[in-house]
Amino acid sequence: MKKIFSRPESLRDVPTHYCPGCGHGIAHRLLAQAVDDLGIREKVIGVAPVGCAVVAYDYWNFDCCEAAHGRALAVATAIKRVRPENIVFTYQGDGDLAAIGTNETIHTANRGENLTVIFINNAIYGMTGGQMAPTTLLGQKTATSPRGRNADSEGYPLKISELLAQLPAVKYIERVSLHSPQEVLKAQRAIKQAFQNQIENKGFSLVEILSPCPTYWGMSPDQAVEWVKETMSKEFPLGRIK
Amino acid sequence: MAKIIINREKCKGCLLCVSFCPKSLIVADKDLNRRGLNPAKTKDSSGCTGCSMCAIICPECCIEVYK
C-alpha cells in the first residue's frame, strides 16, 4: 500500500498547543500543503500574528517573522517590497486583522500589495480567554459580552472581507470554512489560489477561513463544526467575494 | 484495500474523524494516551476506502492514509 496522505514537509512534526478540535491546526496544515504543492518552501516568508497563532512559526518549517498585534500587514508589506522575489504571507485572526489591525489591513489592501493573507475568523479572542471579537455574532456570549453581543452597544459582526472587496486594488477574496472535510478541501484550493496569485504578481489576495473554537464557544468539537455550518456561515456566507 | 494509521500519542481526542468517517470505522479509545486523553482508534479497517476524510478534518495532522 502507498501512503496517500501524510504531513507536508512545510509542517514540522511537533505537537501544537491548540485545544482539541481547534481549526488552527487544519489551517496550518492547509497552508503548509499549499507551500509544498507550489514548491515555494525555500522562498516563502510567513508573518505570524498575535493571538492563538502567535507561535505558528514553531509549526511551519520555513522563514518566519513576528508582528506586533495587528501589524502583520505592515511588516509583510516591507518584507515583500524589500524582497519581491520571495513569497510573503500573513496569518491573522479576527482581532488582529479586523480590530487592532484594521488600519493596516485596509491600507495594505488599498495599496494592492502583492501579498497572501490567511484570515482566521473564529468570532472570538481565544488566546486571552474568550472575549468578544469584531466578528462575534449578535447574541453570542463571550467573556466581555456576557449577555450576548448587542448591536445597540457593541455594533454588528464586522464583515471585513466584504469591506475590502470594495477596494479597486484587491484582486481576490474568498470565504471558506473548516466545518467538514468537503469544506476543508475547498479551503485548500482557495489558499493555493491566493499563493498562485502572488506568484503571478496579481496583487492582494485574502482567504477568510471560518474556524471552530470549541473551547471558548463552550461546545464539543462536533457541536462547534455544526455551529460554523448552521449559524456562523449564515452571517458570513461562504464563497468567492471578489 | 486501504487503511489509516492514527498516531495515538499526538491525537488530542477531538474525535472529528469519528464524526466524518463515512463508514463509521473510527471510535474513541477507552484507554488514555500519555497526554491523558482518549485518542481516536480504528474499530475495523476492513471497510476503509482510503477516502481520507478523517485525515483532512484532523487538526493535529496525526492520521496517515494508505491505499
Place this chain on the structure above:
Amino acid sequence: MKKILMTGNEAIAEGALQAGCRFYAGYPITPQNELIAYMARHMIEAGGVFIQAESELAAINMVFGASAAGARAMTSSSSPGVSLKQEGISYLAGAELPAVIVNIMRAGPGLGNIWPAQSDYFQATRGGGNGEYRTIVLAPSSVNEAYNLVQDAFDLADKYRIPVMFLGDGILGQMMEPVLAHSQRLSACSRVNQLPAKEWALTGCKGRNPNLAASFRLAEGVLEKHNMHLQQKYNEIRSNEQNYEGLFLDDAQVILVAYGTMSRIAKGAVNRLREKGIKAGLIRPVALWPFPVNAFTQNKKLKIRYLVIEMSYGQMVEDVRLAVNGAWPVDFLGRSGGGVPTEDEIIKRVLF
C-alpha cells in the same frame, strides 16, 4: 566632495541614503516633513523602497519587516509620532533588529506645539517602550554633523543589532547650513554590498534551516536568558561607544553641559565667558546613550562645577549627576515649551 546648502532634515535623509539605507517608511508631522519629502524624491533613484505609511505605527512596523528582511531601514517623526512608534521600537529591541529612528523633537506634552525642544531625552535614553531595553541615541549639533552622524547610526545599528534613535530638534531639522557631501550618491550596489552579511535575515530558507525574527520568548527561562544577553550587549556598548566633544576641558572651572542645538548656544556663552576671564568649558555629548560618563571622570583633581543646559526641564542633568556622583556641584538651567535658553541667560547663571 562638494558643499551643498541643506536643511537638517534633508541632510539626515541624504546621509541615510549615502549609508545604504534602502527602506524608508514615514508619516508626515511637523517639524520633520522635509525628511519624508526628500526620501519620497530620492529613495527610488537610489534603488530603494519609499512608503508613506498610514500611521506611525504602520511605519515603524514596516521598518521592522524591512530590517528583518535584511535592508538598512529608517523611519522619522517628531515627538508625538515617536510616542506612537514606541511599540515597534520595543519589538525591534526584543528581536534584535537594526534600524534608525529619527526624532526631530517638538515641545510637549501631548500635541504640545511645533517649536523646538529636547523634551524626549528620557523617552529616548531610557528605552521609551515597554520592557527593559536600550537604544543607542545620537544627537548631532549641526546640519553637517547630522549628515555624517546618521551614517554612523546605521553602522552602529548593524554592528550591535540594535535600534538607534537619532535625536534632533526643530531648529536643527529646519535650519539650512552647508554640508560637505559626497558629490555622487554611491550606487545601490557599492556601499550596500560592502555591508556585513546578515545571516539572520529572512530571505527564504534555501540551503539552510529556517530563520525567525521575533521578540516573543514564552518558554520558562528563555526570556531571562535572552535579557541577560541583551544586558551584556548594552554593557559592551557602554564601554565602546561613548562619544562627546570637549571644549577647554584642560583648565575649565565651570563646565557647561549641553547637546544638540543647545550646545551651540552654550558654546557661544563659553567664548563670551572666556573673554571675561572666566575659565569656562563645554562637554557636548554626541551619544546620549551610552552617556559619556568618561567625560566627567577625567578631571579628578580640579575644582570644578557643572552647569547643565537643556531645552527641557531637567532630564540630561540626571545623567550628569549620576556621572559625577556627588563629587562636584551640578547646576541646571532649562526652558521648554518653545523657550530656548539664551547666551545671556547662561552667562548670568554662571556669574551668579
